[in-house]
Amino acid sequence: MPKRKIYVDPAGVHVIAPNFKQRLSGVTSTIIQLVPVQNRLGQKVAVLGPGLPPHLPHLRFRDLWKLWRAPEGRRNRVWHARRNIEMLPGILLRDILRMPLKLVFTSASQRKHSGWTKFLIRQMDAVIATSAKTAGYLEVPSTVVMHGIDCEIFRPADDKDQAKRACGLDPDLNYIGCFGRVRHQKGTDLFVDAMIELLPSHPGWAAIIAGRATAKHIDFENGLKAKVKQAGLADRILFVGEHTNIADWYRTLDLFVAPQRWEGFGLTPLEAMATAVPVVATDVGAFSELIVEGETGKLIPANDLSRMVLAAGVMMGDVDALQDHAMTARERTKTLFALEGEAETLGVLYKRGAA
Template sequence: MKSAIQKHIALISVHGDPAIEIGKEEAGGQNVYVRQVGEALAKQGWKVDMFTRRASSEQATVVEHAENCRTIRLTAGPAEFVPRDNIFGYAPEFVEQFLKFQKQSGIQYQIVHTNYWISSWVGMELNKIQGTKQVHTYHSLGAVKYKSISTIPLISKTRLGVEKAVLETAETIVATSPQEKEHMRALVSSKGNIDIIPCGTDVERFGSVEREEARQQLGIDPETKVIFYVGRFDQRKGIETLVRAVSQSQLRGKTPLKLIIGGGSRPGQSDGLERDRIESIVNELGMSSFTSFPGNLDHEILPTYYAAADVCVVPSHYEPFGLVAIEAMASGTPVVASDVGGLQFTVVPGETGLLAPAKDEVAFAAAIDQIISNPTWRNKLGEAAKHRVRTKFSWDGVASQLSDLYIDLLQQPVKVPASVVSTKVAASAVSA
């Protein structure tokens, strides 16, 4: 029965280009998710086209990643970097370009999987125009995010409206953790279908390097206790909490410590400013001699850093899933993370790491010390962490759950959309 189905899927990620360098501002988990899901689906027999917005005139229009897996860049708005809060006004143009691409290529997608709220609107429009079925992953929920920041952007009202509409109208919403599903129900709407399919990680890549070999490669001696962070420089990532926690470590001055803060940044941009702010706190607390900022770490070198670390810290104020936690765990490194969102799902306290209240530097210091001062326990946590990720969070496993979902939806008749947000919302956002 399955052979009658055209296994052709469009993954839409308007602002998160799956083909660009990860680790810069606005390039993080979503880009990784779309790219990895795309490649894993292609291995499972799907034809995968990943659509994104062109953000520079030098970017190729089509990037082939693997057989049957490519990124297609559509021109919608200026061919330059536009912060995500300002992209929504170009969504109607994105829809137009998508339809044009379909016409020129002779492909009509029966199903799209949209990522982040801007793309969700594109999916709802395609449903309205041509009955395309829609699966959606939020990656971040406005209703959660706006609770934790002081300056609410202009776009917030539109975003909250779109996020509610997609939950109520898409065929299926993919929540990446039970915690994310609860937030959708409590803060967005009680209507709509939600499936839980987690994010994944490359369990062959992360876990491929041995600790001693990693330390040798990075020039770190075996006695040093290595505390590692990697991710975007964004205040919501809570790097300040980590730095303040390490400054209070009971081991400071007794055991050699090394704090590594990895992640790319651009001078003068918001990530560059956050990096400067963090560096100045490091200097103020007298930690510069044992703290390093290696910059953007790509997925070739990242397994070495995770393997070299005694503990990986994810101090985010909120995290819908948190790929870094499972990458570290897959590498056999225990995680100390904030007791929030998807981190409560991935990190099992006392088994694969420890959880501490977000922003609580005293609790983070205690948790980090507890792990790094007990190497036997540390190794036990690391082993259990690796096992948990290998059995629950591989991209191949995630992709096969998504594949089953898409096949299920493709077999169902097209339903008439109940309600969709009109193009007028986008038009008014342009003029806002």
């Protein structure tokens, strides 16, 4: 039986996290992971909009009129937008309806903004960039707050062989993974081509592609499956689809590849490193700020198949180095990128604007 949503009274809400996109995305995933931690820290955050799980504290749209009254213990509420479609309603509520709101926007984009987006951003009371690279594309002052990861959900396996068996995998094989949306932008084709080249000379390895191809990208995925079959590797390059227990699949891996051609931030390398899995990643998004070359993995240029083959091949051939990288990756993630650190920093910024 589906769980019922938990609805809360706006009077006790200090921060609103709107989510006006139904489809699951990286932004939605961030909200889902972050809000429970923020509330454990006493930040009194509620979500607004579709596509979010029922266990999060929700506001009803019909209760928005109550935002005319300041929250308990504060002069203003914070409206924390992460997309254009969430900035605009915040502006209308604050400037047209004169509600006591402070508007915060988090930008993960690493490209020039449109004139409309620039206009919206200029109306914000505070702007957050998810990486130093992202901050370079903003034309207003910003604070860098990098995403964190839940290091309890994403943790190493107590028994890796058992973790592999639980996912129906062969415990005698090493696995290299590529997780996320299956599409050209994510570089899934580069990963497949690299595996077709590498696996024949690495008989102890197999590859896993986990993630969903949306309707627009089904033909792309089918083309990759056909290429794998033609190469005679359908039993060693596995398309396992989308899974809600993705942390369990990370625990089966010995190496992770993030082959994106473009990315805003990109959480998959952090998810892998938190699970003690070294990473080969393209130099896009925040990856260069997450990965330490030669210690937690390797960085390669985007859209460079030969460099991907070389980097992954070197790591697949050195199991001892993989184990060293794995432990370093886990410790670095726990120290610098724990989700609690992101939540605490946001709490300081919220208080600065709304206290």
